[in-house]
């Protein structure tokens with residue numbers, strides 16, 4: 001898929017105020033600093049569609065971008081900076097869980113994880129939460145340029161093992177990406193394109 005237009009539509013923290021149009025949408029989420037803004041900019045070919053920043057937790061809203069006039073890319077806030085609490089669910093801001101539980105247009109979530117690190121508790125909690133709610137999702141490994149191909153493979157394998165240990169029957173669909181090298185862009189866009197055509 002070639003992205004010919006990418007326009008910002010609305011930011012808010014209330015799922016009821018998200019666009020009413022019945023267009024398929026794809027939501028990007030992950031811990032702050034995982035490389036989400038860079039990935040969104042890479043995918044759309046726009047340098048500053050999503051605001052990149054070294055400052056954790058900056059994007060605190062649900063941001064809708066209309067792509068090619070026929071689907072929405074949704075940039076969700078980074079999680080993991082909320083107050084520590086007893087249940088995983090409370091760790092994620094309420095409007096994020098409302099978004100995943102109520103947004104009918106949502107087709108697929110993309111959970112971003114840094115390929116350099118071992119599976120983090122908060123990411124696994126979020127992934128398990130999506131599983132519990134039966135929300136379709138893929139995993140996007142980011143910053144692949146920071147390690148070599150062999151280590152990438154080993155880290156993906158280690159992640160898969162963790163997922164299986166956590167009770168998943170198989171590793172969900174995943175993508176290995178690097179925003180600085182343009183890696184994985186075509187694969188992610190092709191996946192979205194194919195789902196949109198189904």
Ligand code: GDP
Pocket residue numbers: 031032033034035036037038039051052053054056057078142143144145146177178179180181
């Ligand atoms: P966000 O907080 O998840 O939106 O993360 P950003 O996109 O702002 O990226 C956080 C930091 O990681 C920035 O310093 C980026 O330059 C860096 N970064 C993001 N993606 C990549 C990547 O693919 N490769 C490398 N080497 N650095 C990256």
